Amino acid sequence: MSDTTTAAAASKSVSSLKGNIKSVQNKMENLGMLPKIEPVPWPTFIFLLVCVAVPPAGFTFAFSSMGKGIEWIEQHSEERDNMTSLLMMAIAGIMSLLYLLDFSHWTSKLGRFVRVSSLILVAIMMVICILFRARSSPHGLILLYSLGTAAWFIAMKHMFYNDIVFRNYIGWIAGPMFAASLITLSVWIYWVQSDPDNEWDDQMKVRLADKFKWYEELLETDYTDNKLEVCKGTDPDYPLKPCFVYNEETDDWFSDDCQRFCAKIYNGCNVSFFVWSTPLVIAVVLLFFSFICAFLNPQSSGSAPATFGKLFVMLLFGLWCTASLSGAGAGLTESFASFFLGAGVSISMILIATFGSQNVKDMDMLQNFKSKYAWAGDHMKAVLISTSSPIIGMYMCVSFLNQCVRKAGIFPCTLPIDKSKNEHKMWVTKAAHAQIVYFKKWDHSKTYTWAIMWGLAYMIMQVFAAKFTVLFLSWMKKESSSMSFAAVTAIIVGVGMFLFLLPPIPGVPIYLTGGLMLPTVGTGFGTADDGSNGEAQLPGGIVSAVAYTCMVGLILKLCACTLQQKAIGEPLGNRVWIRQLVSINSSTIRTMKLILKQEGLTVAKVAILVGGPDWPTSVLCGIMKLPLHQILLGTLPVFFLIVPTVLAGTFIWMSLLIDPVSQQPIYAWAGTVSTLFMVLAASVQSGSMVVAAYHLERAVSTRSDELTDIPIDQEVLDADNRNRARSLLYTQVTQWDQVPYFWKKFLHFGVFAQVVSCYITLGVKYSEPYTLTNTPDDLPGAWYTLLNGTGWLAMAFFFTAFFVWHQFKAWAYRRVDEWEKSGKPMPKVEEDGGEEEAGVVGGESSEEPKQVAMGGGSNKIVPEELIQE
Numbered sequence: 001m002s003d004t005t006t007a008a009a010a011s012k013s014v015s016s017l018k019g020n021i022k023s024v025q026n027k028m029e030n031l032g033m034l035p036k037i038e039p040v041p042w043p044t045f046i047f048l049l050v051c052v053a054v055p056p057a058g059f060t061f062a063f064s065s066m067g068k069g070i071e072w073i074e075q076h077s078e079e080r081d082n083m084t085s086l087l088m089m090a091i092a093g094i095m096s097l098l099y100l101l102d103f104s105h106w107t108s109k110l111g112r113f114v115r116v117s118s119l120i121l122v123a124i125m126m127v128i129c130i131l132f133r134a135r136s137s138p139h140g141l142i143l144l145y146s147l148g149t150a151a152w153f154i155a156m157k158h159m160f161y162n163d164i165v166f167r168n169y170i171g172w173i174a175g176p177m178f179a180a181s182l183i184t185l186s187v188w189i190y191w192v193q194s195d196p197d198n199e200w201d202d203q204m205k206v207r208l209a210d211k212f213k214w215y216e217e218l219l220e221t222d223y224t225d226n227k228l229e230v231c232k233g234t235d236p237d238y239p240l241k242p243c244f245v246y247n248e249e250t251d252d253w254f255s256d257d258c259q260r261f262c263a264k265i266y267n268g269c270n271v272s273f274f275v276w277s278t279p280l281v282i283a284v285v286l287l288f289f290s291f292i293c294a295f296l297n298p299q300s301s302g303s304a305p306a307t308f309g310k311l312f313v314m315l316l317f318g319l320w321c322t323a324s325l326s327g328a329g330a331g332l333t334e335s336f337a338s339f340f341l342g343a344g345v346s347i348s349m350i351l352i353a354t355f356g357s358q359n360v361k362d363m364d365m366l367q368n369f370k371s372k373y374a375w376a377g378d379h380m381k382a383v384l385i386s387t388s389s390p391i392i393g394m395y396m397c398v399s400f401l402n403q404c405v406r407k408a409g410i411f412p413c414t415l416p417i418d419k420s421k422n423e424h425k426m427w428v429t430k431a432a433h434a435q436i437v438y439f440k441k442w443d444h445s446k447t448y449t450w451a452i453m454w455g456l457a458y459m460i461m462q463v464f465a466a467k468f469t470v471l472f473l474s475w476m477k478k479e480s481s482s483m484s485f486a487a488v489t490a491i492i493v494g495v496g497m498f499l500f501l502l503p504p505i506p507g508v509p510i511y512l513t514g515g516l517m518l519p520t521v522g523t524g525f526g527t528a529d530d531g532s533n534g535e536a537q538l539p540g541g542i543v544s545a546v547a548y549t550c551m552v553g554l555i556l557k558l559c560a561c562t563l564q565q566k567a568i569g570e571p572l573g574n575r576v577w578i579r580q581l582v583s584i585n586s587s588t589i590r591t592m593k594l595i596l597k598q599e600g601l602t603v604a605k606v607a608i609l610v611g612g613p614d615w616p617t618s619v620l621c622g623i624m625k626l627p628l629h630q631i632l633l634g635t636l637p638v639f640f641l642i643v644p645t646v647l648a649g650t651f652i653w654m655s656l657l658i659d660p661v662s663q664q665p666i667y668a669w670a671g672t673v674s675t676l677f678m679v680l681a682a683s684v685q686s687g688s689m690v691v692a693a694y695h696l697e698r699a700v701s702t703r704s705d706e707l708t709d710i711p712i713d714q715e716v717l718d719a720d721n722r723n724r725a726r727s728l729l730y731t732q733v734t735q736w737d738q739v740p741y742f743w744k745k746f747l748h749f750g751v752f753a754q755v756v757s758c759y760i761t762l763g764v765k766y767s768e769p770y771t772l773t774n775t776p777d778d779l780p781g782a783w784y785t786l787l788n789g790t791g792w793l794a795m796a797f798f799f800t801a802f803f804v805w806h807q808f809k810a811w812a813y814r815r816v817d818e819w820e821k822s823g824k825p826m827p828k829v830e831e832d833g834g835e836e837e838a839g840v841v842g843g844e845s846s847e848e849p850k851q852v853a854m855g856g857g858s859n860k861i862v863p864e865e866l867i868q869e
Helices: 001-030 044-053 054-063 069-074 078-098 109-132 139-160 167-193 202-211 217-226 261-270 269-294 302-326 332-355 360-372 374-408 430-440 444-480 484-500 508-523 542-570 576-582 586-598 603-611 614-623 628-655 672-704 702-711 712-735 742-761 787-822
Strands: 850-853 860-861
Touching: 001 054, 044 054, 044 167, 044 269, 054 069, 054 139, 054 167, 054 269, 069 269, 078 374, 109 139, 139 167, 139 269, 139 860, 167 269, 202 269, 269 444, 374 444, 374 742, 444 508, 444 742, 444 787, 484 508, 484 542, 508 542, 508 628, 542 576, 542 614, 542 628, 576 614, 576 712, 586 603, 586 614, 586 672, 586 702, 603 628, 603 672, 628 672, 672 702, 712 787, 742 787
Parallel strands: none
Antiparallel strands: 850 860
16 A cells, blocks of 8 residues: 555656746747747657768868868868859859849749859859858858758758648757757767867867968968067978977977967968867857747747847857857857848748648738747848848849840740839839838837947947957956956956946956956966066965855945845835836746745746846845845845856866966866856856746736735836837837928938948958967057958948937937927827827917828828928
8 A cells, every 4th residue: 555655656756847847948938948849759859869960970071170171171272263263253244144134933844953053053052152162161061060950951852851841840840950969969079079189279270270271361461460480490391380280299399489379370370269169159050040930939929039139149149258268269250141142032931832832721821930930020121221232232233234135035934024013214123223212111220229239239349348358358368467466356347337337237257357356366377577477475286266256246245235235126116117127027026026035045936036027036135125135135045146157257268378388278178168168157047037937927927916916106107108108109200201301311321330330350360360379568558450451441321320329319319309398299109008199289389290101011190380391
């Protein structure tokens, strides 16, 4: 009897555990942190996983260090470059000719044969070009893999599941793709850790660059630009070869009279890093595709893509920063550009395959998809303008030539001009003309301002984060080497406290900087002028320095929470603008109030204190006048986020430590481990967010009555409604047909400046090679010589675009202020946030208000006085 009872209890426990795991999985899927996995039989799942694994396995074998990637790149030759140039010219010529002759409209059997054959030939030639240019442009392989993967998934459907509706098939493969991503990443991590020679460090960089004979292509320029004549070798037969060459037999790569900083000559050899990190790139692409396929599922959550987008951008930003700080960032811009280009085209292929048919179900699903993601429309248009304006301009030029060929009527294979539809009056083709007409219907003010903002964000990432941040950290590293340990700690605490008090700043960059700076001074490693070890100011070496830094980070977090609660939340809680910043009336904050006011420390309460946003959570605790000791006690588990973040910064610093005698890296493995800890820190941060979101959702579903009883803050609601009314009025006064001519052209100029600034940083060399191994003294002049003349030209366009954006916003808000101060009625906003029709109320105007097109297809009424220039 007892055995039966025990077995029943065990079975019940297992069922309960499975239910809890399933609940967490569903929540993570709804939040966008996991792809929504359709349940399929295990044999089907395994078969799909094997099929999905074919492209990553083949690509890893062909183009990574784990396979034959090194051998392939080593076969590069001048003949390949010449052939690639000829093939690219041939591709441009064939595609131009086909387009001018309207190849897409050839309907005869011969015409279809020529069209298909030509496209296949062009595709083969493009693949050959990408493969042959893998040494100088490895990011093209990312584009090739993204497109090939999407094509393979579509081919799998037609080969094995032709009788299955495509939208169902897309839902099936989301799970296998996610599993393949994890397997690829795990295999790569195991390969890296299985042998010290597989870890990314200066030794690996030099070894691969030497195998690829990189000096033949770039060293002459690098010697001239970077004043590294001292790094030239002495072999008269190879005058461009550097003074170091990797010797496989002795494992040596520096001669006695060759400085270690000469290795930075190879910082531009981005193919080395790409060959080493190919499996990581494959895993990221598969992860991205798995979520895209899950989002195409009609049952997916509408909020999931937004959350996934934020997490995915955080992941890419973390990898970008880690690679840049460790000196492996060369080519990252082109690689990310290739990834997003490939992802965009691949998503288009999947969308066409999913919604391509005209049956009723597919059309309904397409409408559901469009309505679900309509919020992203203006952003997608803005990204299109900011990234593709030159391409669109070239397309319009070619369209003009195509229209001229049609009007000439020389070739019978071109489309005839339909004069009944006034096509003979059009400068471009009918399709291009329709696209122009569609473009004119956009909300240009909103689209252009977003386009400038996207460009500004890119420049901040590309120049300020990737260049000047590294320069600032290297300067701090040099200056702090002569400071006392207490002084450096005080600086970290002071700067960190200031940043913590700013609402948008999270704690991660503060902990990362601490991990970079404090161990340097505490251990004294590499702080002497000659690169040798200075005086250790903290006993116990690196371990005690890391432990000290983690404790400083924890104390800093607790002190920041105390200040936010006691110096902001409690004394300023009666201020409306403070409660607005906290979003006191939002459903999330109201639910947080419900959980935080509970007595004691529950799992839900701790989850919110750790996984919730830093500033609003602490300030909310002050507004609610919660006991400080209990809040600080519940915040202590944030230590598990601080530790991996500090270790990520410490391992970046350790990867830069050089033995002054052998000139070899002391910790060659540290660069790889820093990347892993950066990913771990992001995972811990995401996990805490998941737990917090789970308990918030649970509170909403189980305590809805209590949540309803929490009163709405009427003062904040009134202020929010005033802001909504001003926002509505701003949208109305910036309708494109009501914007004065000067401001239209001014905004056009801002978009032009933004596009030029971005394309400059993509197309030419704009900065000196610089990593944390350098000091500002390595620059050819003052700190600003980090950017060359081209770089500062890009910055001039950047600041011009920012100035235009700021002035346009200021002009629009001046018009809003003028209307508000005039005493005229503001647009009315319902208390639930819905917007009523705005217009003249109370009969102040006898004239019919003008209709102004709003974004998203709606119309709003604007009084006649408001739209006068």
